[in-house]
Amino acid sequence: MTDLVKIQALTAEELLNHFELTDEGSEDVVILDTAPQISIERLRDAGFFHDSVKLLAHGLPKREAVWWACLAARKAQTPETDEANINALLAAEAWAKKPSEDNRLRCKELGELTKSKTAASWAATAAAWCTGSMTPEGEPEVPPPEYLFAHAVAGCVSLAAALIDPEKLEENYKYFIAQGLDLARGGNGQV
DSSP: OOTTTTTTSSSHHHTTTTTTSSSSSSSGGGOTOHHHHHHHHHHHTTOHHHHHHHHHHHSSHHHHHHHHHHHHHHHHTTTTTTHHHHHHHHHHHHHHOOOOOOHHHHHHHHHHTTTSSHHHHHHHHHTTSSSSSSSSSTTTTOOTTTTTHHHHEEEEEEHHHHHHOOOGGGHHHHHHHHHHHHTTTSOOOOO
């Protein structure tokens, strides 16, 4: 039984059909034929944080996943964060609250402007990759691959964990995974 009510996949294997584990040895921790929660927690507990984040990002619905990215990016912001990255995060938060095409296009614009170099940029990119078309307006529409947003979310969360304080990487990852699990339980990610 799982309490991650927002994750619709019945097994970890369903989610692993959309990405590969990257941490060496993490495949020995995942139990393919059980609820994703078991593998997410086992990966976290074994120290395979990035793979735990990826599995969770692929399990969350789009809005919750983007909101998780926003929470991580917000924590990674500093007083030195430039205006473009502040606006990228604000746009991603706006999309998570109201996933309109206008908000998605603003995320796409700011994600491209910030060049995928910050957590805020990846949060905006994740929102832009949830729906719509990846091509410029006026071009034939090309929808994003189904789970492309989850890759951006995982990148955002992992980058934020590393940027906040590299000396506390494990602590940062555990905090963000706790936020993601709270969202998967139907919470707001505030832990």
